[in-house]
Amino acid sequence: MSSSTSHTSTIGAIGAPSRRNTELGLLVFAVVIPVFAYANVGLAINDEVPTGMLGYGIGLGLLAAVGHLVVRRFAPYADPLLLPLATLLNGLGLVLIWRLDQSERLQQRAEDLFGGFTPDAPNQLMYSAIGIALFVAVLLILKDHRILQRYTYISMAVALVLLILPVFFPAVNGAKIWVSIGPFTIQPGEFAKIIIAVFFSGYLMVKRDALALASRRFMGIYLPRGRDLGPIITVWAMSLLILIFETDLGTSLLFFGLFVVMLYVATERTSWIVFGLLMSGAGAVGVATFEPHVQQRVDAWLHPFSDTVMAQSDQIANSLMAFGSGGVLGTGLGQGNSDLIGFAANSDFILATVGEEFGLAGMMAFLLLYGLIVERGVRTALAARDPFGKLLAVGLSAAFAIQVFVVAGGVMGLIPLTGMTMPFVAYGGSSVIANWALIGILIRISDTARRPAPAPAPNPDAEMTQVVRP
């Protein structure tokens, strides 16, 4: 293991090819595949190649081209897979949202409930453009990710504000995760995810020695000192508060999980994981006993087909039936009935459409695409030369992974459903924009990590010398 993996960490980066042409090649696929999918939907639903296909293809191609050129110019050594993967998922997401826009059932539903139907795909295309713009901005402004280290405590303040803000706005569909400013509604949790990762990275980089070394050994594990427990308890309490006041299980789980992962990476102490699991378990059970919203979710997860659950919401049952009806090969794009889910069919439950129309084969491909993004993120963390970059990269990757797991696990009935969106694929401005920023930061870190080092500067980090061994 050591010989092959150590190669991938830092040493391999020296003199590494930039791989920009690989990225370009992959991007071509990432644009062409969604364009074909788009044509496929049109042929299945209206028996003709959709008129918007050219515009859509050009739009997606343009976004990809801008992204690629900016990376080529400003982050030439960046990981070549991240941009094509995100583009492919974003493109397919647009196709899926456009496909659900064509659903008569959803159009009728919107007319019955809101008195009118507006297609979501054009909006999503606009959000994607804003997302790419933010991605470009990140690469242009953030010349080196270590600059973010300066804003550790400002990040904390901003993250807190973002997390607390939704409490003052009315709940939408049972969860207070929205902030509405004029005509826009924003899901600040999506942005807080990135900002809080910045804070954790900066904080843990400073405090990790204290947290790691000052501990007592008890029954084979290192127990942290009482005062070092402070931060973890604070974050724990905060995620519980989010759960209670914003009834947002997903965000709560995401932040606590993110913190435990980063704490573990920073300190290398397994005891933190044990603590983290115990505390989240206790917190979840504690809240579930008196919070009806959480109880409902658990009930719906355990008995999705029971009459009482179906009377409240048949979403999970419909989602499961969509997956089952897709079978191994799926019905084909535009030919399923995943729109039976109704509410949130193109956001939280968009994977059900993937499952029904692409089948098991396509769904596994989607999951592997997400897995690849996470893998590239963790690899970036391994390759990064500074602890802050390592922590930030692994934090962002872990947040991405946990979000994918929580959403996909929820709609597939593996875990209770939480209100979160599938990165890039699901409809929602905040989600797409924030995730493009996340990819931007990862690309920046990976560029720094893979850039040929001018000279091996003396590194205070003992760990770093370890990986130089062949």
Place this chain on the structure above:
Amino acid sequence: MNKPLRRIAIFCGLLVLALLIRDNWLQYVQADELRTHEKNRRVLIERYAQERGNIIVDGKPVTGSKRTTGSDFAYKRTYKDGPMWAPVTGFASQAYGATQIENLEDGILTGNDDRLFFRRTLDMITGKKQAGGDVVTTLNGSAQRAAFEGLGNKKGAVAALDPSTGKILALASTPSYDPSKIAGNSKNDEKAWTDLSKDPNKPNVNRALRETYPPGSTFKVVTAAAALEHDLYDGPDDKTDSPLPWTLPDTQTELKNEGDLPCKNATLREALRVSCNTVFGKVGADLGKDKMQETAEKFGFNQEQFVPVRANASVWPKDMNRPSTALSSIGQFETATTPLQMAMVTSAIANDGKLMQPYMIDELRAPNLDTIEKTSPKELSRPLSEPNAQKLQEMMETVVQDGTGTNAQIPGVTVGGKTGTAQHGVDNSEDPYAWFISYAKTDDGSPVAVAVVVEDSDADRGDISGGGLAAPIAKNVMKAVIDSKK
């Protein structure tokens, strides 16, 4: 810091792996179960995606399909003479599922049945739309009409069988409902469905198959069959040596006849003709519950019948003391039967003791009219020997010639029958059930056996008797069958 990083990488890998495993579980292992789940609307969408096959009576469909708009169902079921045929067809509703034949033969009607697989595949390749097959029933349109119109706005049911094959010729139940009105999923259908479910007269119950009534005196033919089969008496004209009044065994209670009847030491024939409770009560008591049970079960009691629509099991109580056995033998106490069961009893007697399995689906047809499956008549049991059956026929014919059943006489045709008036309710406070069972006999054997029950009536209480209310309906049904054979 790289060791924990690798572990985190593995952890993230495990998260993805868990999702992949769950996905395989959902979309491969559980796929079929979820795809055909009763709450999965796709099942209905598929059911109504093309014109549904038809249910055929006398070579003509009694169902149809109509193109609909404004819904995800392309076609809607329609019915001709819906209320009349509802007990046969059941319904296929976009909103409320399907019942009876519509449900049991759904695969053929939608074209999804495995036996149509080859054709379906061929159609898919040649680009033809999937089509449903037809279900050809055994029913006789004019007999059904006679039964349905005979019941009119009275509450009741009719079941008629072809004794030699077991084919169901008529299956009527009133009050009925129009399945066309609940076939869609509009607001009107919803209202019709709510009204139907709330109706105290229960029009949605198929009384011919699913309602069990006390059979009253019609059960005496079963008791008579048991007496002959177990050699209690040799023939219809043996004196039965029964006293009048007759006290129920082990009690001080006298069993009463309906009026001042010549039942003292009457022959079986005479006792059946005037419907003596005392004689048949005593026969039942003398035979004992086990012998009675043996004969009753050979006729089909205590067992659900599948025609292929399920019919409730008729009841001959298994745990009884001697007085209860006597009461049960005259169709009281807990004895209860479906109209179909009494038609089976009659048909077994008319068919010289051979009980044929009743059925109402003659044939399943592919969309191109090829036969996929044809039902062949099957013997269910032999409740009584041929000579005994003929003795019993003589007795039942006497009932129609100059007994309680004269209303069922058809000129030029031999008719055997038995009336019944079953009291029920606390202290017999509710309207009695009027029963009539009968068969007709021509030179080629017996073409029809029928059982009629009329639940209640606004008519005079004294008027309610099998002979008065039920026998004319039975007569018309028999006549319709005989006429249609000419």
